[in-house]
Amino acid sequence: MQVLSSPKTLKKLVALLRKKNKSIGFVPTMGSLHEGHLTLAKKSIQENNFTIASIFVNPLQFGPREDFKRYPRHLIRDKKLLREAGVDALFLPDADEFYPKDFQTTVSLSRLSQPLCGKSRPGHFSGVATVIMKLLNLTSPDRLYLGLKDYQQCRVVEQMVEDMGLSVLVCRVPIAREKDGLAMSSRNIYLSSQERAEAVILSRALSRARDFIRLGQRNVGFIKREILQTLRSASLARVDYAEIVNARTLESVVKLQKGDEVVVALAVYFSKTRLIDNLTMSVG
């Protein structure tokens, strides 16, 4: 596995691959890899001639009071995992080279970045859109792999790709879960053992919502109340949001209708640790 830190070297590699007509898959990450990331990498390896992963804790997508500094970093282990998974190249940019002093361009999305995580994390999705746009320009991949745990991020990137006429195909990869159902996240290591035990409540609440919808419940207010009640059964959980939204626009849905594609999306704090989880489904 080649490790590259300079955007220029990366572009040279990509130009060479393009010349040889190799298809490129790209897996952007912030490191501290877990099984979810490796699933993205493996899918890319299956579907492309060449897979580039990146590890970059992107300062732009963290708010001033968020966990940029303490975000877990495990570079040596991450490299080993990516190499073993069969990733061909790892892009490991230096923040000062990636965002030089006179860097001043922002990519933002007006509507998709407002609700859900956008409410509690203002500026977050501009940071995401900006870094992904730049990474896509540097890697010019055929396919981009994103995990569905960050559903709103998927939608923001998909919409940006569509709006801006980018050629990449965005591939959504299902959420990887621990045995008890907790969605895998690099932030799970922040949890105390009691918090870790209680964190399963997110996936439980989602399953409960799914069951209600499958059984014909169409009243969103009712389902949300049930979700909140489930979440509150965990003594350490503090709900940031529990919403049912249109899967494309992320706008609130009031009454479910046959054929609706919706997302049930949750964000829950345990102490300072903010966990998210979601479930996409078609209303039958």
Added chain:
Amino acid sequence: MQVLSSPKTLKKLVALLRKKNKSIGFVPTMGSLHEGHLTLAKKSIQENNFTIASIFVNPLQFGPREDFKRYPRHLIRDKKLLREAGVDALFLPDADEFYPKDFQTTVSLSRLSQPLCGKSRPGHFSGVATVIMKLLNLTSPDRLYLGLKDYQQCRVVEQMVEDMGLSVLVCRVPIAREKDGLAMSSRNIYLSSQERAEAVILSRALSRARDFIRLGQRNVGFIKREILQTLRSASLARVDYAEIVNARTLESVVKLQKGDEVVVALAVYFSKTRLIDNLTMSVG
């Protein structure tokens, strides 16, 4: 000359050209072509295997009180001119297809879009950056040709290309001028005959500034006063700004120093018509 209106068809053409290893030059315009635009096109034709021009009066870069609706449109003549110049393909997007209903992505630059025209035209450079980014994604050119009359636009686009890791080479093309020195502009046709006669004052004021600097004047305040005095000699002229700025950052310069790269930049109204002109120079 192929005429394409759909982004999809354009991308297919570009993919084919890329496969054949053809270099692509791109000349974005808002139509109502004059000699300045044709110089861009000719330069692109010389330097690339294939030249794509676009004509698109981009609504995003016009303010609510600006001349979007009355902006001159001369499509039949424009097509003829581009064909005769030897342009290979013309992209003529439909606004509703280029910016569909759910379009919501904006590219903006924080510092370069603030001064000069950014002051009197808030949002203008976001509109420019957004449309150029999309057009670059659709045409993926080796070289992009921009006229230096819109100096700030050149800098915004150059910085965006640098910031976002785009591969295109931005080629600046000198200002084309009428015989009396007036910078060519699609907006010149708005001028009454008296205004047209007086409009030469912009290039005169720039020449005067250049002469002062060449003769060793280093006091920017003094030079600006001389420029303003010159401009005010035209009875119908109403000055929007007259500035001397750093050629890269567009920040105000107070005292000229040897080796400085500066731009003398003007915007002047004649009735509702806003004319701009500029002069780049190295301080000797």
